[in-house]
Amino acid sequence: MRDVAVIGVGMHKFGQFPQESYKDLGREAIWHAIRDAGIDPRAINIAYLGNCYIGILFGQESARAAVVVRHAGLGGIPMIHVESGTASSSIAFHEAVNAVASGNYDVALAVGVEKLFFPGDPGKSMAAISTSAEKAVGTDMGLSFVAELAQAIRALMDKWGWTQEQMAKITAKNLYNASLHPYAEVHNPLTVEQILQARVVAYPLTRPMSCSAAVDGGSAAIVCAKSIARRFTSKPLVDVAAIHYKGGRFVPPGEMDSEPGMISMDMTPKVFKVCYERAGIGPKDVEIAQCHDAMAPEELLAYQTMGLCAPGDEGKMIDEGRTTLRGDIPMNTDGGLTARGNPIGATGLAQVAEIVWQLRGEAGARQVAGKDGKGPKVGAIQNAGGGPAGPGGGVGCSVGIILKR
Amino acid sequence: MTTEQAGGGQKKVVPVGEGLFHMPESPQDKAYLIGSKCSNCGNVSYPAEKVCPNCVRDDTVSEVHMSGKATLQRYTVAQRGPSGFPVPYIQSYVKLEEGPVIYSLIAGVEQKEGVLKPGDKLVMVIEKIRTDPEGNDIVGYKFKPA
Numbered sequence: 001m002r003d004v005a006v007i008g009v010g011m012h013k014f015g016q017f018p019q020e021s022y023k024d025l026g027r028e029a030i031w032h033a034i035r036d037a038g039i040d041p042r043a044i045n046i047a048y049l050g051n052c053y054i055g056i057l058f059g060q061e062s063a064r065a066a067v068v069v070r071h072a073g074l075g076g077i078p079m080i081h082v083e084s085g086t087a088s089s090s091i092a093f094h095e096a097v098n099a100v101a102s103g104n105y106d107v108a109l110a111v112g113v114e115k116l117f118f119p120g121d122p123g124k125s126m127a128a129i130s131t132s133a134e135k136a137v138g139t140d141m142g143l144s145f146v147a148e149l150a151q152a153i154r155a156l157m158d159k160w161g162w163t164q165e166q167m168a169k170i171t172a173k174n175l176y177n178a179s180l181h182p183y184a185e186v187h188n189p190l191t192v193e194q195i196l197q198a199r200v201v202a203y204p205l206t207r208p209m210s211c212s213a214a215v216d217g218g219s220a221a222i223v224c225a226k227s228i229a230r231r232f233t234s235k236p237l238v239d240v241a242a243i244h245y246k247g248g249r250f251v252p253p254g255e256m257d258s259e260p261g262m263i264s265m266d267m268t269p270k271v272f273k274v275c276y277e278r279a280g281i282g283p284k285d286v287e288i289a290q291c292h293d294a295m296a297p298e299e300l301l302a303y304q305t306m307g308l309c310a311p312g313d314e315g316k317m318i319d320e321g322r323t324t325l326r327g328d329i330p331m332n333t334d335g336g337l338t339a340r341g342n343p344i345g346a347t348g349l350a351q352v353a354e355i356v357w358q359l360r361g362e363a364g365a366r367q368v369a370g371k372d373g374k375g376p377k378v379g380a381i382q383n384a385g386g387g388p389a390g391p392g393g394g395v396g397c398s399v400g401i402i403l404k405r
Numbered sequence: 406m407t408t409e410q411a412g413g414g415q416k417k418v419v420p421v422g423e424g425l426f427h428m429p430e431s432p433q434d435k436a437y438l439i440g441s442k443c444s445n446c447g448n449v450s451y452p453a454e455k456v457c458p459n460c461v462r463d464d465t466v467s468e469v470h471m472s473g474k475a476t477l478q479r480y481t482v483a484q485r486g487p488s489g490f491p492v493p494y495i496q497s498y499v500k501l502e503e504g505p506v507i508y509s510l511i512a513g514v515e516q517k518e519g520v521l522k523p524g525d526k527l528v529m530v531i532e533k534i535r536t537d538p539e540g541n542d543i544v545g546y547k548f549k550p551a
Contacts, residue, residue, distance in 0.1 A: 123488060130487055136422030136451055139487055141534060141545055144506050147483035147496040149514045155523075201497075202481045203518060250458035252448070253504040 001101045003226035006238045006403065009353035012218030014341030021055050023071040029218030030072040030193055033109070034397070038221045039232045041255065044222065045105040046078045048096050050089030050112040051345040053128040056116070056363040064356040068113055073243035083345070085132045086294065086337070087111060087385025089219060090348030090399040096223050098241050106228060111220040114343035116213060125213045125223070129344065132293025132386055146210055146295065150202035152313070153297045162300055164204040166315045169207045171296040171326050171338060173290040180215025180365040183350070185215060185341030203283075209296040219349035221356070236360045241279035241378075242402040244271050267398035268305035268382055275380070275400040276307070283307035286402075287329040287376035288358050289329060290351040292384040293336040299323075302331070306382055306400075330368045333358060348383045352401065359405040363402040377405045413500070421534055421545035425452055425460040426542070429530060438471035438546060440503065440532050474502040475548055480495035480511065482518050489535035489543075493517065499519040499527055510534065513549030526551040 011030025012025045026049070046284035049065035061068055065081035069238045082091050087110025096108035132141045140141050156162055172192050178184040190198075191207055198206040230236050244269040276282055282305065291302035300314040308329055309317050317323050323331035334340045334354040337347060357363045370376035381401040420428060426438045443457035444451045445465040456463045462514050483490075495511040515521045516532035527548035534545040 106412060140421050140543070141508065142483075142486050142494065142510055143496060144483055144486050146485065147481050151479045151481075151496065152482040158523075167426060199484070201485055202483045252459055252505060256540070276438070304411060311482040321436060323538070 002103055004097050004100045004223050004240045005204065005226040005229040006223050006240060006352070007229055007233045007235075008033040008035075008039060009349070009356045010034070010036055011350055011353055012216075012221045014185045014215055014217035014343055014346070014348075014350070016078060016214065016228050017216045018117060018119050020053075021217055022058065022115040023068055025115060025216055026111055026220075027072040029113070029346070029349075030069075030074075030111050031221040033220035033222050037233055039107070039222060040402035041074055041136045043232070044074060044077065044107050044109045045069045045247040046096070046099050047074060047080070047109040049079070049081045050083065050092035050094035050110070050348060051081065051114060051255050052083050052088055052132065052345070053114060053116065054086065056128050056131060059392070068111065069109070074109070083386070084397055085384075085386030086292065086342065086344050086347050087397055087399050088345040088348065089244075089384045090351070090381075090383040090401065091096035091385070092403070093221055093223075093349060093352055094243050097243050100223055100225055101264040103142070107222065109220065111218070111344035111349060113218050114345040116343055117216050118214070122214055128165050129213055142294050144202075146205060149298070150205050151206060153295075156297075156301065160312050162284050162297065162315050165192065165244060166300065166318050167204060167209055168192045169318045169355050170204075170293075170299050170323075171195045172297075173318070174293070174296065174335045175208065176337040177325065177333050177366060178339035180401050181334045181340060182364075184335050184339065185212070187215045187319055187335070187339055188189045194376045198235065199370070203253065204297070205295055209338065211294050211337045214343045215343040217341060217346040217350070219235040219353055221349050233335065236403065237297070238356050238359050239268050239404045240375040240401070241281070241404040242275040243400070244270050244274040244278070245399045247397045267396075268302070268384070268400070270305050271398045271400040272380075272382070273291050277400040281378060281405070283380075286329060287382045288333060288371045288379045289331045290334075290355060290379070290381040291331060291336065291383055293332060294342055296306060296338050299331060299336065300381050306380060325366060325368055328371070333363065333368060335364050348399065351381045351383060352403070355381055359403060373390050374377050375405075415540075417541045419537070419541050419543055421471045421543050426531065426546050436529070436546075437447075438501075438529060439472060440469050440471050440501075440505065441466045442469045442503075449501075449503040449505055451501060451503075451507055468502070471529070474503050474551070475499040475527045475529065477521055477523055477525040477527055477548075478506055479523055482520055483517065491535065496519070497521075497548070500539040511549065521550075
């Protein structure tokens with residue numbers, strides 16, 4: 001296996017862009033990454049697209065990767081589409097890294113695209129997103145993702161003593177972080193009090209604690225064999241120290257009873273155990289992190305499942321300010337899914353882009369200092385996605401990535 | 406099953422999914438959820454599986470009928486939901502007597518906070534879940550306090 005480096009990342013701003021097509025979102029993100037890498041795009045040997053809803057919303061099935069990648073001017077290379085809910089483009093990245101690590105290709109592109117904003121018709125994106133749950137025993141029975149997570153979080157509040165105020169503090173932190181990010185969804189920072197007083201969508205979640213469904217966006221990364229990276233870029237090299245992905249699994253009823261609320265992130269501790277071993281580090285070496293917080297309390301869960309705190313200490317992580325931009329383990333410095341925005345298929349590579357910018361010292365007003373004050377050297381990313389979730393006891397997939405400067 | 410509508414048209418009563426439950430055909434007939442059980446490891450699944458997800462065998466699983474008894478594991482009150490579901494309504498996970506933990510709507514109580522607590526004993530009922538865009542009644546299982 002060869003070492004792999006990330007040489008370019010890019011985004012199309014997340015938000016509402018009714019005048020732009022999904023092809024435009026992809027093209028802009030791809031060319032942002034091409035310019036960032038300083039690479040001749042003809043050097044790219046293979047491309048992967050992460051996307052969920054171009055088919056159901058625009059009728060473009062079966063050749064989605066070819067359509068998006070070709071519209072960006074590339075062609076004559078393998079163009080492969082992958083999907084797995086919000087982890088779609090993390091998995092596109094996983095495939096791109098593996099293609100290069102195997103020696104089969106030298107330079108790979110991963111791109112994530114999603115177009116979910118339909119002016120005057122918010123139900124359209126909600127309906128598309130709801131297809132990502134098992135239909136007969138979930139969506140058709142009235143199961144909503146927000147309420148499902150709210151139930152899990154209530155069980156965890158009982159178990160670990162988490163409070164709604166801690167969830168509001170995380171939301172306030174992430175809204176502030178997103179306000180400093182030029183490619184994030186536009187948000188006004190809110191106070192903890194404002195977040196607690198906002199409309200309840202399903203207790204303990206208030207509206208600002210949950211990501212929006214109607215968001216457009218694009219994201220991209222270019223990876224290559226580390227041995228040839230200096231042909232393309234003079235920027236600090238960011239290594240893919242580890243990437244690992246586990247799909248959902250059957251959870252026996254006994255386990256479900258003992259860990260009722262952990263089910264949504266069941267695979268994450270297993271994924272990070274492998275990631276830390278392969279990267280040759282431990283969670284204490286992580287200087288900056290990204291997690292899958294479609295709803296803010298998932299960040300509390302991630303503090304534990306990524307190994308960043310002892311079980312039961314999640315609330316202290318935010319109460320003590322450890323995960324803010326000035327803390328010792330900043331989390332979701334770009335605002336995370338809740339505030340940066342969560343255009344499903346484009347989310348994973350936006351997480352990668354943020355960590356790459358932070359490791360290179362290019363994150364502007366969001367830049368964190370790292371343990372030695374010279375910028376972070378190790379970043380960890382957690383992303384979750386589709387899986388056989390539902391009453392059978394299945395859970396979604398989890399992806400872990402460790403990047404190192 | 407059909408019932409007369411005011412306009413002379415007939416609205417249908419449609420199960421939410423095939424193979425999920427037995428719908429009573431007479432007042433004496435009893436509704437039940439259709440699950441499966443593995444003769445090798447004893448794992449019970451709902452909905453029914455063809456391959457045991459616990460011991461991963463395809464030759465040991467057969468259909469079983471659930472007792473309809475369950476315990477509330479957790480719940481919340483959704484203030485927004487998929488179209489066709491009037492809010493607010495309770496969404497819950499219940500643990501069937503036979504073992505599986507399943508998502509369910511809750512019947513027989515006001516749809517608000519504080520009317521239930523984890524550990525409450527429940528029984529299954531077949532009820533209308535929602536009305537589809539054509540005006541048909543979509544029916545499925547719910548649980549209500551025992």
